[in-house]
Amino acid sequence: MTTKKEKTSREKLREKKPKVLDKILAHEHEQIPRIQLQWRTGKGACNFSCQHCSVKDVGNNKELITLDDVRNLFQQADKIGISRMTISGGEPLLFDLDTLVEAINPKLYWIQLDTNGWLLTKNKAQHCKDIGIDVIAPSLDSLNFEEHDAFRNAKGSAERVIKAFDIIQELEIGTFVQTVVTRTRLYSEEFIEFLKYFNGRGIGVFVSFAKPVGSFAGHFEEMVTKDDILYFEKLEKEYNCFSHLTPGYGINLERNCVAGKNIIGCSTDGSILPCIYHYMSIGNIKEESFIDIYNRMRKLNIYNYNTCPMADKTAGFVEKYVAPLYGKELPVSYKELLTEGDFD
Numbered sequence: 001m002t003t004k005k006e007k008t009s010r011e012k013l014r015e016k017k018p019k020v021l022d023k024i025l026a027h028e029h030e031q032i033p034r035i036q037l038q039w040r041t042g043k044g045a046c047n048f049s050c051q052h053c054s055v056k057d058v059g060n061n062k063e064l065i066t067l068d069d070v071r072n073l074f075q076q077a078d079k080i081g082i083s084r085m086t087i088s089g090g091e092p093l094l095f096d097l098d099t100l101v102e103a104i105n106p107k108l109y110w111i112q113l114d115t116n117g118w119l120l121t122k123n124k125a126q127h128c129k130d131i132g133i134d135v136i137a138p139s140l141d142s143l144n145f146e147e148h149d150a151f152r153n154a155k156g157s158a159e160r161v162i163k164a165f166d167i168i169q170e171l172e173i174g175t176f177v178q179t180v181v182t183r184t185r186l187y188s189e190e191f192i193e194f195l196k197y198f199n200g201r202g203i204g205v206f207v208s209f210a211k212p213v214g215s216f217a218g219h220f221e222e223m224v225t226k227d228d229i230l231y232f233e234k235l236e237k238e239y240n241c242f243s244h245l246t247p248g249y250g251i252n253l254e255r256n257c258v259a260g261k262n263i264i265g266c267s268t269d270g271s272i273l274p275c276i277y278h279y280m281s282i283g284n285i286k287e288e289s290f291i292d293i294y295n296r297m298r299k300l301n302i303y304n305y306n307t308c309p310m311a312d313k314t315a316g317f318v319e320k321y322v323a324p325l326y327g328k329e330l331p332v333s334y335k336e337l338l339t340e341g342d343f344d
Contacts (some may be wrong), residue, residue: 005124017313023083031261033082035275038267049153053215058330062269070103076290078108086112093119106132117164125167135174138164143194176204182222195239205241209311211277259303271331277310281331299343
C-alpha cells in the first residue's frame with residue numbers, strides 16, 4: 001500500500017517532473033533499479049581519503065566514459081522504465097555538474113547527489129536544485145566529530161557536514177544522511193544518539209553496512225550477521241532509518257538483496273555493476289548496448305538472498321564471489337568469475 005508520505009512525494013513529483021512519475025506509476029509493481037553513476041573516482045576526483053573508501057581502485061586505469069556515453073546510457077535506461085539515478089564519485093561537487101546533469105536529462109530522472117559535504121555552500125546547493133537535482137545526501141559517520149574526522153581523514157569535516165544540512169534544509173531540498181555502520185557501531189550508544197539527533201531534525205538515516213571491499217578489504221570482523229540485520233529492522237520501527245534492504249518507494253517488496261533489482265552501478269570506465277559494492281562487471285556500455293547488458297544482468301541468480309550478501313558474513317557470498325577479486329584490476333569481467341550455472 002502506498003503510504004501517505006509517498007503519496008505526498010508523488011504529488012510534488014507530478015508538479016516538478018511529470019515524466020518521472022509516469023515511469024514510476026507504469027512500473028510500480030516491478031523491481032526497476034536506479035542507476036548509481038560513479039562518474040569519476042581516484043586521484044583528483046575526491047578531496048578526501050576515507051578509511052572505508054570502496055571505489056578508489058575501480059576503473060581508474062581504464063578508458064573513462066564520456067558525456068556522450070552518459071547521454072546514451074540514460075536514453076536507453078529511459079526506454080526500459082528506469083526513473084531514478086544517483087550521481088556519485090569521488091566527490092560530485094568537484095565535477096562539472098551542469099554538463100553531467102544535462103547529459104542525464106533531469107526531466108526524465110529523479111536525481112540524488114551523494115557528497116561528503118565539505119564543498120557545499122548555499123550558492124552551490126541552490127544551483128544543484130536549479131539544474132534539476134532533487135536530493136542532496138551528505139555522509140556523516142559519527143556524532144563524535146573526532147571519530148568522523150579520523151574516519152574520513154579530514155579534520156573539520158563533521159562540522160562542515162552539519163552546516164551542509166543546515167543549508168539543505170533552509171533551501172528545502174530533499175535530503176537524508178548516509179552513514180557507514182560496522183557491527184560494533186550498530187550496538188553502540190553513539191548510533192542510537194545519531195538516529196535520535198537526525199530524526200529530531202526531520203532527517204532520515206540511510207545505513208550502509210560495512211563491506212570488505214576497497215580500503216575495507218579483508219575486514220571480515222566488522223561485517224554483520226543475519227541476527228544483526230534483524231536487530232536493525234527493529235530500529236527501523238522506532239526510528240526513521242533504512243538500508244538497501246528496506247522496502248521503499250511505495251512498492252511492497254520482500255526484504256532481499258537489491259543487486260540488479262533495485263540498484264545497479266555504472267563505474268567510471270562504463271562497466272555495469274549489478275551490485276555497487278561488488279566490482280564484477282556484467283558488461284560495458286562502451287562495448288555493447290545498455291539494454292543488452294541489462295537483460296543479461298536480469299538472468300543472474302547469484303544475488304538471490306534475503307539478506308545483504310556483501311555485508312552479511314553468514315551468507316557465504318564474500319568467500320565465493322568477492323575474495324577472488326582481491327588483488328585484481330577492478331572491475332573484473334563476469335566471464336572471469338561466473339559459470340553458466342550462475343544464470344537462469
